[in-house]
Amino acid sequence: MTESTPTPNQIIDEMQTYYGLRAEVYDVSMGYDNTEVVEHHAEVIAELRRIATGRSVLELACGPCFWTQQIADVAEHITATDFNDTTLAEARKKSLPWERVTLQQADAYDPGIIPGYFDLVLAVDWFAHVPKSRIGHFLAGIASRVPAGSHMVFIDQTPGEKAFTGVIDDEGNHFQERVLDGDRKFRVIKHFFSDEEYHSCLGSHVRDLRIRRFPSCRRILVHGITKEI
Ligand SMILES: C[S@@+](CC[C@H](N)C(=O)[O-])C[C@H]1O[C@@H](n2cnc3c(N)ncnc32)[C@H](O)[C@@H]1O
Numbered sequence: 001m002t003e004s005t006p007t008p009n010q011i012i013d014e015m016q017t018y019y020g021l022r023a024e025v026y027d028v029s030m031g032y033d034n035t036e037v038v039e040h041h042a043e044v045i046a047e048l049r050r051i052a053t054g055r056s057v058l059e060l061a062c063g064p065c066f067w068t069q070q071i072a073d074v075a076e077h078i079t080a081t082d083f084n085d086t087t088l089a090e091a092r093k094k095s096l097p098w099e100r101v102t103l104q105q106a107d108a109y110d111p112g113i114i115p116g117y118f119d120l121v122l123a124v125d126w127f128a129h130v131p132k133s134r135i136g137h138f139l140a141g142i143a144s145r146v147p148a149g150s151h152m153v154f155i156d157q158t159p160g161e162k163a164f165t166g167v168i169d170d171e172g173n174h175f176q177e178r179v180l181d182g183d184r185k186f187r188v189i190k191h192f193f194s195d196e197e198y199h200s201c202l203g204s205h206v207r208d209l210r211i212r213r214f215p216s217c218r219r220i221l222v223h224g225i226t227k228e229i
Helices: 008-030 035-040 042-052 066-071 085-092 132-145 195-202
Strands: 056-060 077-082 101-105 120-124 151-157 175-180 184-189 206-214 219-226
Touching: 008 085, 008 132, 008 175, 008 184, 035 042, 042 066, 042 120, 042 151, 042 206, 042 219, 056 066, 066 077, 066 120, 077 085, 085 101, 132 195, 195 206, 195 219
Parallel strands: 056 077, 056 120, 077 101, 120 151
Antiparallel strands: 151 219, 175 184, 206 219
């Protein structure tokens, strides 16, 4: 680890701060307001809708709820949670079926305190940010929060041309830099896991792991069923 590489606690704090400040512009910065960009996501959205149909969903790190909105009409209920109130404030502006969607501030590393029954845990653009040393704790938290046999879905990005920075810490976390307001710099962890790495991370918590890539939107969808613990 170099002198400037943060500890896992420091980078978790830094990412929370960064995404909290980015909340207002997040959807636009992702192209989620652009019909063409959203159309490129059609296949991954269709797969997610298939899995979420009729399920009680605990969504972690929901941000302004773009993905929540994609499944809100097919899920039984969604509790969409995020660490930052700023992202939830953006979500509240959306037209969602509020009788079936609950927003709640919650830390994804502490899902035990989130009330409700769930049989699907979903997180989009989140798993890639979890420090490697916290992945076991994070997955154990989810696995103990839902009944065995529940669904677990992570959607993340696959790497673009300039994705790899070469900045990697002692525990193997890959870092990228993000800039807000032209000059405020933040570091984020961004993993681009191989299938083997997903199997090795998730294997003790889920069975029937399926990994699908969607090149038209550079997305990967990882789906498993929680094991008995
Ligand atoms: C890359 S954004 C993804 C947002 C949303 N899932 C989406 O795809 O539109 C990451 C999100 O994680 C949230 N976040 C960061 N740290 C968190 C934590 N410890 N617990 C829950 N959410 C967290 C941020 O506020 C941000 O909304």
